[in-house]
Structure formats: C-alpha cells, structure tokens
Amino acid sequence: MEIICIGNELLIGKTLNTNASWMAKKATSLGIQVKRIMVVGDHVNEIASAVTEALDRRPRFIVTTGGLGPTFDDKTLEGIAKALKRKLGINERALNMVREKYETLAEHGKLEKTELTPPRTKMAKLPETAEPLSNPVGTAPGVAMNVDGTALLILPGVPSEMEAIFEQSIVPLFRRESGDTAFFEASVYVDDIMESTLAPLIDQTMHDNPFIYIKSHPKAEEGEPHIEIHFSTTSKNPKTARNRLGKALIQLSELVQKKGGKIKSQKKRSN
C-alpha cells in the first residue's frame, strides 16, 4: 500500500501530517503494509506524477487524502484524471450524494440555498469508471477506482471526513485482503546502555527470532542513553505472535542487563 497526501499546507510546515500516520497505523494494524508515503502540493502535474509513480510500482492499494473540496485549489481528481488519461465528468451517484447533503443542511435550517453552484457540482466530477464513496460526515464524496489491479482510493483531507470514509469503505477492503493477519508490537525502554553497544545485541536477537523485527529508537543523546526498543511481528494467530514477542523481549532484556543496561518498563500492545 502507498499513501499520497495532497496539500500545500503540508509542504510549508503549517500542518502536521496526522492523516498519514493515522492511516499508516490503521492499515498496519489490519495487516496491510505501507511501503511509501508521498506528500505533494496542490498542483495538477505534481499530483499526476505522484499517482503515476505509485501506480508503476503496482501496489495493491493507493490511498490519497486531500484536494477533494469545492475550491479552486482542490485539484486531486484533475491530477488523477491526467495521470490515467481519463476524462472528468459528472457522476450521477456522486451528484446525488452532494445534492442530498445540501438538502439535509437546508432542512436543518443551516443553509438557505441548496442550489448546485459550480463549486458544489465540482465535487461530483469524477474520472470515468470511478465510483463515489459516501461521506458520512462531510460533503465531498470519496472516490474509488480500479487501475490494473490497484485499488485507487481517494479521500478528503479533513481528518474527520477522511477517517469516517476510511472506516466505512476501506477497512472492509483491507480486512478482505489480509485475511486474519494482524500486526503485533511491544516495546521495552532501556537506560545506561548506548545504542552502539546495543546494536550487536539486537542483531543476535533478530538472528535467533527470525519472525521478529526489532528497531531501537534513541530518546536522548548518546551520552545519557534512554532508548526504546520496539519489537514487531505479523501473524494470523495472536497467541503465536505474543509468544514470539515475549521470547525475543526476554532474550534481548537479558543481553542488555548483562552489558549493564537497565530495563525501565515494558509495554505490550496488540491491535
């Protein structure tokens, strides 16, 4: 799976990319591996390039966020249409979704005119063969397309809208793809051992535990070492996964203590 985030606000450092990490965490927990995250600005050519490059790597899923709204700088669908050499046109199902949203808002007295102005109609202009995904909390529908075996899933950038469509329409796809495979992780925090001393201990533990991936995350400078050691594995069987994690965690903890390191705390989490 690849993630493409679209929005100048990410490239000027105005907005922290919480969408990417939310999606990455969610996909990982469902057993879907994220291979790359790309961030591009609100430019048709940049969006088209990023989508073309991602499609060339033939991932099973590409999820994009951002650029689906009614303003001039919402250019995601235009960029994707360009990448795929498909035309953009009104999708009747999408137009109905947008119309119903504005009618509901008007019924609740939140809107005077339900008129489908060009900025509103814009949200229903999809590339040919695309299907809209209903947006439970906002106006712009998500979009799904199949491109030579890659499911291209296009979501808005407002976090509440992205998350709602993701939960409703993408989680079931991911579950079907990964079967019951899930991601399991555990962390141990160690003090008084430097990362450079830890390195061969991690090597040995990974060698002895071939299904476990271990990564050290230094939380302070080498001089006052405080390091998180993160263990992870994927498995269809939660018990197998927890046993594997436990075994590797114990082995590495013992090696660390032999070298004078202190184990500070353990945290285990299964998704």
Place this chain on the structure above:
Amino acid sequence: MEIICIGNELLIGKTLNTNASWMAKKATSLGIQVKRIMVVGDHVNEIASAVTEALDRRPRFIVTTGGLGPTFDDKTLEGIAKALKRKLGINERALNMVREKYETLAEHGKLEKTELTPPRTKMAKLPETAEPLSNPVGTAPGVAMNVDGTALLILPGVPSEMEAIFEQSIVPLFRRESGDTAFFEASVYVDDIMESTLAPLIDQTMHDNPFIYIKSHPKAEEGEPHIEIHFSTTSKNPKTARNRLGKALIQLSELVQKKGGKIKSQKKRSN
C-alpha cells in the same frame, strides 16, 4: 527542495512525522520552497529508489533524515551509495568526529570504553566524495554531497540532532540560496459561510492580488462551517509583503461579510 524521511516507524504510524514539518516550516520561512516529501522504510533499495527519483527531478536541495545511527537498520548511507553507484568507505574526518564524541563521553565518566567497535565505525563510513557535518548534540555526523548541482544533505532522525545540524550547517546554505527572500503569511477565521460559497470569493481575491496565494482550511463539517483562510506570499521586502497580505485580507473579509459570513479573528505572522 525535496525531503526524504527514512524509517519504518513512520510507515507503521508509530511516529508522527514532526521532522518533515519542522524542516518544511524552516525551509519555507527562509524562502526555500519544498516541492515534495517522501517517506520510505529502512530498506536499501527503497532508500536508493527515493533518492534516485528525487535527483532525477534536479532540485537544488534534497534533505534526508533518519537511518544514520549505529544499528543494522540504519541503512541510509548504504542506500545513497547504491543510488549514486559510489563506494562506502571510512571518511577520516567523520571518524575523528565519532572518536572525539566517545572520548568526551569517557572523560565525563559516562562511558568506560572508547573503543571504536564496528557499530561505531559504521557511522563514519560515507560514500566517496561526501563530507561529514558536525553533530553538536549526538554521535552520528550528518553528511553533505554535491550530485550534479543538487546538494544532498543527510541528517539523523533523532529530532534534537536533526535540528542542531540543520541550524548549524543547512540554514546558512538556504540563506545564501534565497538571498533575502522570505515567506509571509496571515490567517483569518470565518464562521457561518460554507466552503462552497467561499470558493468564488477566494477566486476573485486571488485574481485581484496576483502575488497572494489563498487556501481555505475547513475546521469542521460543511454544516457548521468554521474555516481558516490562509494567505501567503514571498518577498524580499517585508513591508511589501505585509501590505499585500493586508490588502487581500481586507478584500476577502469584506466579500465574506457581504455573503453573511462572520470574521472571527485575524492572525498575522511574518517569519
């Protein structure tokens, strides 16, 4: 400028990519435009691909973070050497930097052995023609290379180390490149107007203010609209920039009020 962030922790959603937004904000404020951010995992081939692709777009700067430490999964320099078809070898200046760090730690009684073990020496193995950048707060030096007119700047992933090397070695490069050009921005928050109603007002204001970029950021669903409108411009002259921002901000505020929108607050910021 392009940013490449390296680390599995970003792809599993364990770590929020604050490094990317810190660097993007810093570069933008210095008048350097970030065109793309890529995130890849701790895999030599993935790192090599991302670097090759970024170099092919010939940006003036590529800054990478992550993967410079002493452990097996710190693979950035290996990936870059592969992308550039250069060999990795001990760089004497880098080795001296690493040696001095461990000697200082030993002098302060924080370390028994200053021995340059393979994991420690690893941090001084740079691609041919690369130069180390001194790391004021950690052990692994940063690395700078010139590749056909692109400055490839390679920083650690620990935020305090990345920021210290960036401030010391990269900020001066960026200042020299951009001259006195700086980025200026201002925001206004509006209520009671929908983004789809706002869209044509933004179009008109941008048309009348050709040096100003305006982007709306909905902070709630379309039904209860609360929207940030963000204005930005770049200029060598702060006064010109502030006048431009002020003019566009006033024009759009008036248009919003005519449509029944409420201006909630204004925030102006110059870097």
